[in-house]
Amino acid sequence: MSEVNQLTPYQMLGGDAVLKQLVDRFYQIMDQDPKAAEVRAMHPEDLTVSAEKLYMFLSGWMGGPDLYIEKYGHPMLRARHMPFPIDSQGRDQWMYCMLTAMNEVPMEDALRLQLEQAFFRTADFMRNQDA
Numbered sequence: 789m790s791e792v793n794q795l796t797p798y799q800m801l802g803g804d805a806v807l808k809q810l811v812d813r814f815y816q817i818m819d820q821d822p823k824a825a826e827v828r829a830m831h832p833e834d835l836t837v838s839a840e841k842l843y844m845f846l847s848g849w850m851g852g853p854d855l856y857i858e859k860y861g862h863p864m865l866r867a868r869h870m871p872f873p874i875d876s877q878g879r880d881q882w883m884y885c886m887l888t889a890m891n892e893v894p895m896e897d898a899l900r901l902q903l904e905q906a907f908f909r910t911a912d913f914m915r916n917q918d919a
C-alpha cells in the first residue's frame with residue numbers, strides 16, 4: 789500500500805479547517821440556492837447549530853476526531869431524520885448542495901469519487917418516503 793492510502797479521508801481532505809469550510813459552504817448553498825428550497829425549508833431558520841452538528845459528525849465519519857459522538861452520543865442518523873419526510877427529491881437536493889460545495893475544494897480525484905459515493909449512500913439511506 790502506498791503511503792497516501794494510509795491517510796484517512798479526513799487527512800486527505802486537509803483536516804479540520806477544510807472540513808469546516810466545506811460544511812459552511814454546504815449550508816450557504818442550501819440557504820441561498822433555490823434548487824435546494826425544499827430541503828432548506830425542513831431546517832431551522834438559523835443554520836448555525838445544524839452546521840456545527842454536521843461538521844462534528846463528518847469529522848468522525850471521515851476518520852478524524854469523533855466530535856459528534858463525544859458531545860451527543862451515538863448519531864442514530866436515520867432515526868434523527870425520521871421527523872422529516874425525505875424522498876428522492878430531498879436526497880438529491882442535499883446531494884446537490886454537497887457536490888457543489890465539494891467542487892470548490894481541491895482534492896484528488898480518487899478521494900472525490902470515494903466521498904461522492906459515500907455521501908450518496910448515506911443520503912439515500914436517510915430516505916423514508918417511497919417517492
Ligand code: HEM
Binds near residue numbers: 832908
Ligand atoms: C449524507 C447524508 C446526510 C448526513 C451525513 C446528514 C447529517 C446530519 C446530522 C449530523 C444532523 C444533526 C443531527 C442532530 O444531532 O440533530 C442532521 C440533521 C438534519 N438533516 Fe441531515 N444528513 C444527511 C442527509 C440529509 C437529507 C437527505 C436531508 C433532507 C432531505 C437531511 C435533513 C436534515 C434535517 C432537516 C436536519 C435537522 C437540522 C437541525 O435540526 O438543525 N439530511 N443531518
